[in-house]
Amino acid sequence: MAAGSGGDPVAGSDAISVGELAEALGARLVGDPDERVDRPATLATAGPGALAFLSNPAYRPQLKETRATAVLLAESALDDCPCAALVVDDPYLAWCMALERFAREPDLDPGIHDRAHVDPEARVDPGAEIGPMAVVEAGARIGAGVRVGPGCVVGRDARLERDVRLTANVTLGPGVQLGERTIVHPGAVIGADGFGLAMDQGHWRKVPQLGTVRIGADCEIGANTTIDRGAIDDTVLGDDVRLDNQVQVAHNVVIGDHTAIAGCVGIAGSTRIGRYCMIAGASGIGGHLEICDHVVITAMSTVLDSISEPGQYGSGIPARPLRAWQRTLVRLGQLERLFRSRRRAPR
Structure with a gap:
């Protein structure tokens, strides 16, 4: 119950x-x-x-x-x-x-499940739990008290500090680092390639992604959230960053300590978000922007310019009764004509 x-x-x-x-x-x-x-x-x-x-x-x-x-x-x-x-x-x-x-978490069951695969070159602390069907690749380091749940993949050279919890079916790419007590929920993918493309004679050429992802202590990553590895430098989340489900963080994004981001937010590449920010659901943030500390962005907002002053920002349009919204759309369509007629009017 x-x-x-x-x-x-x-x-x-x-x-x-x-x-x-x-x-x-x-x-x-x-x-x-x-x-x-x-x-x-x-x-x-x-x-x-x-x-x-x-x-x-x-x-x-x-x-x-x-x-x-x-x-x-x-x-x-x-x-x-x-x-x-x-x-x-x-x-x-x-x-x-x-x-x-x-709240009662199941007690940790240290050891490696018979149906898990741990590369001989990985280092797993005896106090860690590696669940069934999990894969830990060469060079990975798993700290004490870590739980790697069923079906998780820990990529080569990844590093999980003490008491990290990967719940189930989490994928960590090469070199990903998770700080102490960080929780990652099912289906999250951390360290996949960023979306880097260059046009070459009518065809896309993939830009190699050579960085990784570094996440601080006490963070929480929601289900099916994706955090891309950096192109050259790393994608970085500070301490106590909280991401909801289905958030997309592109390559080389930096998110400051104690920032919380709600579901279905998309953050384009190389944007830097400050400390103690709150970004509400379904917002979109453009690339190569700077957002300072203590910024609140309301739901369904589109951010295309940097924000240098703390405060609340928003651009989402709340739902209205359909007939009222249709009238608003008609009037929006008339704005250009009204503007031109006013400019032509004698003064």
């Missing part, structure tokens, strides 16, 4: 008293500290023994009716809480920290 269903406890989770949880989260407890919770749930689906939270004010009407044993919330919502309340400044952050107590 999925977490948050309000039914049976999450498999492998342990109950914790509300008092202990409040202390761990730095929350102010209003209620019985001896009450116990053993699973997370939403306000609407929670039952006895469940911990819920309220962050978005749109869900406040559900708070009065919740059957949760305890709720994480802000001081402003306390009067509507019918159960034990854990009062915090940032309920969503506290919820994230609480979920870490319920």
